[in-house]
Amino acid sequence: MCPVRLERARIDGDRLVDVDVDDGVVTRLSPARSTVPAGDVVDLDGRRLIPGLWDEHVHVRTWAVSTRRIDVRPATSPEEVAAIVRAGLPHADPGLPVVAVGMRDGLWGSAPSRLLLDEIADDVPVMVISSDLHSSWSNAALGRLLSIDLDHTGMLREAASFAAATRVEGLIADRADGWVGEALADVGRRGVVGVVDLDFDDAVGAWGRRAAPPVRVDAGVYPRDLDAAEARGAATGVPVNGLVRVGPLKVITDGSLGTRTAYCHAPYPGTMDRGTLEVPPEELAELLRRGAALGLAPAIHAIGDAANALALDAFACTGIRGRIEHAQLLTEQDLARMAALGIGASIQPEHMLDDRGLVARFWGDRAADAFRVGSLLAAGVDVVFGSDAPVTPLDPWLAISAAVTRTRDGAPPWQPWEAVDVETALRLSARSRIAVGEPADLAALGEDPEPHRLRTMPVDLTMVAGRITHSTL
Numbered sequence: 065m066c067p068v069r070l071e072r073a074r075i076d077g078d079r080l081v082d083v084d085v086d087d088g089v090v091t092r093l094s095p096a097r098s099t100v101p102a103g104d105v106v107d108l109d110g111r112r113l114i115p116g117l118w119d120e121h122v123h124v125r126t127w128a129v130s131t132r133r134i135d136v137r138p139a140t141s142p143e144e145v146a147a148i149v150r151a152g153l154p155h156a157d158p159g160l161p162v163v164a165v166g167m168r169d170g171l172w173g174s175a176p177s178r179l180l181l182d183e184i185a186d187d188v189p190v191m192v193i194s195s196d197l198h199s200s201w202s203n204a205a206l207g208r209l210l211s212i213d214l215d216h217t218g219m220l221r222e223a224a225s226f227a228a229a230t231r232v233e234g235l236i237a238d239r240a241d242g243w244v245g246e247a248l249a250d251v252g253r254r255g256v257v258g259v260v261d262l263d264f265d266d267a268v269g270a271w272g273r274r275a276a277p278p279v280r281v282d283a284g285v286y287p288r289d290l291d292a293a294e295a296r297g298a299a300t301g302v303p304v305n306g307l308v309r310v311g312p313l314k315v316i317t318d319g320s321l322g323t324r325t326a327y328c329h330a331p332y333p334g335t336m337d338r339g340t341l342e343v344p345p346e347e348l349a350e351l352l353r354r355g356a357a358l359g360l361a362p363a364i365h366a367i368g369d370a371a372n373a374l375a376l377d378a379f380a381c382t383g384i385r386g387r388i389e390h391a392q393l394l395t396e397q398d399l400a401r402m403a404a405l406g407i408g409a410s411i412q413p414e415h416m417l418d419d420r421g422l423v424a425r426f427w428g429d430r431a432a433d434a435f436r437v438g439s440l441l442a443a444g445v446d447v448v449f450g451s452d453a454p455v456t457p458l459d460p461w462l463a464i465s466a467a468v469t470r471t472r473d474g475a476p477p478w479q480p481w482e483a484v485d486v487e488t489a490l491r492l493s494a495r496s497r498i499a500v501g502e503p504a505d506l507a508a509l510g511e512d513p514e515p516h517r518l519r520t521m522p523v524d525l526t527m528v529a530g531r532i533t534h535s536t537l
């Protein structure tokens with residue numbers, strides 16, 4: 065790779081510098097146009113240059129597949145779903161079933177009919193999956209494709225629906241690797257230089273066979289893949305394929321707020337139910353130890369306050385350090401314990417804006433313990449940001465905006481005392497700095513990062529390991 069100079073970059077407030085890059089790292093910073101460049105020159109003309117952005121929590125394959133699906137979330141009736149699907153048909157991948165997601169049939173006033181879908185597509189198989197994934201609505205062509213009987217409604221529920229959806233997934237499996245490549249090729253537009261891939265289906269194995277991606281990927285390992293990780297010698301940081309390295313050991317210890325399965329100290333209102341603990345403490349400690357023996361750094365999913373407490377117990381008793389994914393509800397005492405134990409928090413600020421209604425409803429009396437960012441930082445906890453894509457879009461500017469403004473769509477800011485400033489939010493979204501010897505993972509912004517413009521921040525140039533992956537210049 066040839067040396068590149070990013071000329072007249074603005075860093076540290078108002079400093080204009082030339083940034084020389086060679087062999088994937090920053091090799092020199094000099095006052096603008098004070099030295100002779102060695103290779104290609106890109107004139108940034110005073111644009112703000114920032115360290116490239118990381119999305120620390122992505123389900124890459126699931127996200128790439130979801131970008132191919134028709135989104136029917138806005139629909140409030142079967143007719144509206146059918147209209148959205150009809151509009152999406154011309155863009156569908158030929159030869160594959162058309163899959164739509166986000167159906168909310170629980171809110172419909174009228175019953176679905178298979179004929180409605182047959183009318184818009186009589187020979188293209190169509191499956192519309194509900195937003196909670198537990199039911200689906202399909203046409204006759206889908207029934208013929210899978211050789212299943214669909215009644216006049218076209219609806220499948222629970223096991224029958226999961227089975228059908230899994231078979232449809234199987235039909236796209238060999239296309240999904242290509243979709244992952246295409247989807248990741250696009251993230252440079254948002255200044256993204258790296259993602260942590262926490263996909264469920266052996267991400268390390270998948271990245272071993274896929275084409276090398278244009279961004280850094282840390283591919284996570286789940287407990288069921290530990291034997292494979294051991295056989296491969298897959299320790300965190302070991303190279304897999306180009307910019308792909310082995311990521312953390314991911315363990316999911318509880319559920320989520322939306323399905324009221326996040327494991328909490330207090331029951332959900334009106335019930336005796338405290339949520340679901342998926343991995344008991346002794347088992348978690350054992351997994352931490354096994355991961356540590358293999359050189360895998362832990363990333364522990366914990367959402368409810370009780371799940372977070374138990375995760376911290378396991379970290380404390382094993383003496384192993386790592387990070388907690390989500391950490392959505394944390395008692396004051398556990399927040400301090402997290403800092404004292406040196407455990408990091410990998411959080412998704414955009415979830416807070418999606419979930420503020422759920423917090424009020426289910427965690428109302430403990431809302432002050434929910435979605436904290438400023439308090440974590442003040443306590444001394446290392447915080448990093450992510451999207452949990454496809455749960456929210458793979459766009460770090462949404463997380464940055466949510467963390468800074470704590471609002472969107474004109475709503476009043478939610479618990480604004482937990483907000484962070486723009487520079488802090490940028491720092492929590494990056495892994496490198498702009499300094500000699502640091503990775504040449506950089507992004508040049510089209511505007512100054514003003515708080516109210518962050519969500520739509522234009523990015524004019526992105527560089528990953530010294531290679532330009534996106535440019536409007």
Ligand SMILES: [Zn+2]
Binds near residue numbers: 123262452
């Ligand atoms: Zn996730």
